[in-house]
Amino acid sequence: MVRRRLHRVAGAEPIGPYTLLRLERGDSEPGEPGQFFMLEAPGRVLPRPMSLCLATRAELAFLIDPIGPGTSALCELEQGEELHLLGPLGHGFDLAVERPLLVGGGIGLAPLPFLSKRLARAGKGRPPAILGFRSEWHAEAAALLPDAEVCIEPTFVTALLPDERHDVLACGPEPMLVALRVLVPTAQLAWESPMACGYGACHGCVVELDGELRRLCVDGPVLRHGGTHGSPTSPLLRRAGTASRTRAPAGRAGDSAWSVRP
Amino acid sequence: MLLNASGCLDALSAPEVARSLDGYVTKTITPEPREGNPPVRIAETRAGMLNSIGLANPGRERFLAQTLPRLRDLELPIWVSVGGFSVGEYAETCAALDGEDGIAAIELNLSCPNVDEAPEGAIEIVAACREATDLPLYAKLSPATWNMAEHARAVEFAGADGLSLVNTLRGLALDRNLRPTLGTGGGGYSGPALKPVALAAVYACANAVELPIVGMGGVRTGLDALELIAAGASSVALGTLLFTEPEAPARIRVELAAEAAARNLAHPLAARRMALGSSPESVVRIGNEFRK
Ligand SMILES: Cc1cc2nc3c(=O)[nH]c(=O)nc-3n(C[C@H](O)[C@H](O)[C@H](O)COP(=O)(O)OP(=O)(O)OC[C@H]3O[C@@H](n4cnc5c(N)ncnc54)[C@H](O)[C@@H]3O)c2cc1C
Ligand SMILES: Cc1cc2nc3c(=O)[nH]c(=O)nc-3n(C[C@H](O)[C@H](O)[C@H](O)COP(=O)(O)O)c2cc1C
Numbered sequence: 001m002v003r004r005r006l007h008r009v010a011g012a013e014p015i016g017p018y019t020l021l022r023l024e025r026g027d028s029e030p031g032e033p034g035q036f037f038m039l040e041a042p043g044r045v046l047p048r049p050m051s052l053c054l055a056t057r058a059e060l061a062f063l064i065d066p067i068g069p070g071t072s073a074l075c076e077l078e079q080g081e082e083l084h085l086l087g088p089l090g091h092g093f094d095l096a097v098e099r100p101l102l103v104g105g106g107i108g109l110a111p112l113p114f115l116s117k118r119l120a121r122a123g124k125g126r127p128p129a130i131l132g133f134r135s136e137w138h139a140e141a142a143a144l145l146p147d148a149e150v151c152i153e154p155t156f157v158t159a160l161l162p163d164e165r166h167d168v169l170a171c172g173p174e175p176m177l178v179a180l181r182v183l184v185p186t187a188q189l190a191w192e193s194p195m196a197c198g199y200g201a202c203h204g205c206v207v208e209l210d211g212e213l214r215r216l217c218v219d220g221p222v223l224r225h226g227g228t229h230g231s232p233t234s235p236l237l238r239r240a241g242t243a244s245r246t247r248a249p250a251g252r253a254g255d256s257a258w259s260v261r262p
Numbered sequence: 263m264l265l266n267a268s269g270c271l272d273a274l275s276a277p278e279v280a281r282s283l284d285g286y287v288t289k290t291i292t293p294e295p296r297e298g299n300p301p302v303r304i305a306e307t308r309a310g311m312l313n314s315i316g317l318a319n320p321g322r323e324r325f326l327a328q329t330l331p332r333l334r335d336l337e338l339p340i341w342v343s344v345g346g347f348s349v350g351e352y353a354e355t356c357a358a359l360d361g362e363d364g365i366a367a368i369e370l371n372l373s374c375p376n377v378d379e380a381p382e383g384a385i386e387i388v389a390a391c392r393e394a395t396d397l398p399l400y401a402k403l404s405p406a407t408w409n410m411a412e413h414a415r416a417v418e419f420a421g422a423d424g425l426s427l428v429n430t431l432r433g434l435a436l437d438r439n440l441r442p443t444l445g446t447g448g449g450g451y452s453g454p455a456l457k458p459v460a461l462a463a464v465y466a467c468a469n470a471v472e473l474p475i476v477g478m479g480g481v482r483t484g485l486d487a488l489e490l491i492a493a494g495a496s497s498v499a500l501g502t503l504l505f506t507e508p509e510a511p512a513r514i515r516v517e518l519a520a521e522a523a524a525r526n527l528a529h530p531l532a533a534r535r536m537a538l539g540s541s542p543e544s545v546v547r548i549g550n551e552f553r554k
């Protein structure tokens with residue numbers, strides 16, 4: 001059912017460079033981990049896709065990286081203001097896994113706290129998690145996922161992958177996902193692409209999958225790559241000269257082509 | 263009558279949104295399947311958005327065999343948007359649609375970037391399609407011209423039953439590195455910024471021809487819709503707005519009724535052609551305070 005609901009901001013707290021935007025939950029369902037919501041971005045024409053980060057009985061929370069006008073406007077929201085939410089949308093992580101390992105890179109941490117909680121609720125305790133960030137400052141967000149193993153660039157999160165076989169569930173910048181897809185072909189990976197609608201209406205979010213252009217908001221954002229799936233290649237990776245978030249040298253994070261933080 | 267704008271809603275992904283409209287307009291169908299343009303395909307700008315979807319569609323055969331039967335289950339009037347790269351391609355698709363059940367109208371996308379946009383080109387396409395089908399034919403025109411009225415007269419002469427106004431304008435956005443944001447460079451500009459352009463196009467065409475007009479371009483409120491009607495539209499279509507607000511049709515209906523009532527109009531369509539000033543039909547229905 002494609003219907004938006006109005007939510008009141010319960011609070012917005014900075015965590016490192018990010019903002020945890022907490023909304024009163026109202027009667028909205030949180031959906032499955034890895035699913036996303038379209039958040040009305042104040043003053044902008046189009047809403048912005050965001051993974052659900054945390055869900056309590058009273059609140060829904062989103063972890064937002066202010067990389068441009070829409071995300072910055074969302075981070076500036078204050079308690080008591082209201083915004084529309086559409087969702088939950090898309091396909092999330094498949095939770096029926098034996099030995100989960102959560103892998104996050106940068107803002108890709110966003111869906112993992114909710115995922116961790118849901119997996120724990122399914123009976124096997126908190127799953128292990130490894131996180132990579134580009135600076136100590138960014139790594140402050142690891143507080144949202146207690147007990148996670150954390151690395152800072154120039155060490156990449158893939159260096160923390162254990163030798164034993166795990167069911168990898170991951171979200172992060174595209175180069176990280178591409179690397180994981182090679183190292184762990186069965187991994188469930190949450191991809192991104194620019195989205196105008198989030199519910200299949202615009203065909204703007206297509207990625208290459210099995211040699212076909214498919215709508216990521218309908219078929220993803222979480223995709224499995226074992227066996228039949230091909231390789232989604234998001235436009236952003238292909239664009240020549242676009243430095244990736246993970247490759248930005250530590251300590252010079254602001255120089256990354258991704259970072260438009262003032 | 264409230265419709266979606268072609269390419270701005272997938273009724274099979276969001277049937278409840280389609281059902282909140284009075285009819286569903288398909289994405290433009292071409293004879294052969296098209297993957298569409300390489301990503302990035304969308305970019306937001308301050309007052310609108312750019313798209314370079316590139317007429318991604320399953321092609322005529324798969325549309326008829328797979329999509330259309332499922333669209334019929336929605337029990338809504340279906341408008342099929344038809345595109346092509348030659349007069350023959352348009353006409354063949356119209357002929358193929360002619361015998362099909364459940365199709366309320368054909369919208370000829372004459373504003374496809376690769377098709378000759380001169381009035382003569384449009385005349386030939388509309389005339390060939392007129393031969394090919396008895397279904398109502400709506401000609402969808404680009405606003406990127408100085409002589410909208412001439413285009414309108416041309417397609418009316420060729421046998422069009424109505425006009426759809428307007429398609430997107432060409433625009434360009436640059437990213438932080440001052441490179442085009444969209445994979446194709448430029449793209450179609452839609453959304454709030456297009457409204458005055460749409461209003462002018464509808465106004466010019468309504469002055470030139472008596473055909474029914476589906477007005478669209480940047481509609482966000484009931485008042486936007488009423489203004490298009492006043493300029494000469496008989497129906498209104500929602501495009502970019504549906505991306506932001508899928509439940510917009512219900513809101514627009516309520517606002518449209520309220521805006522009409524506030525002007526002492528019995529029905530929103532009573533405002534039709536009011537902006538043109540000369541229609542006896544509208545003069546009779548104007549409320550007292552508007553009479554002078
Ligand atoms: C399913 C999904 C879930 C997401 N979850 C989160 C989340 O939990 N937290 C969060 O901070 N962000 C998340 N994002 C990314 C977020 O939606 C974008 O950062 C945001 O739309 C950018 O908007 P903007 O106006 O701030 O910047 P823009 O000006 O739109 O973009 C700034 C730069 O980022 C690039 N960009 C824009 N959108 C995307 C995108 N979707 N993917 C990759 N690059 C993009 C642009 O090309 C540009 O270079 C998610 C995206 C998707 C598709
Ligand atoms: C993503 C997108 C895809 C579109 N696809 C088509 C299309 O396939 N055929 C067509 O005739 N118009 C297409 N259009 C144009 C719209 O139907 C409409 O004419 C235009 O967007 C103006 O209305 P709006 O400002 O309300 O969006 C598309 C517009 C958008 C934004």
Ligand code: FES
Nearest residue numbers: 198202203205217
């Ligand atoms: S975001 Fe519009 S179709 Fe996926």
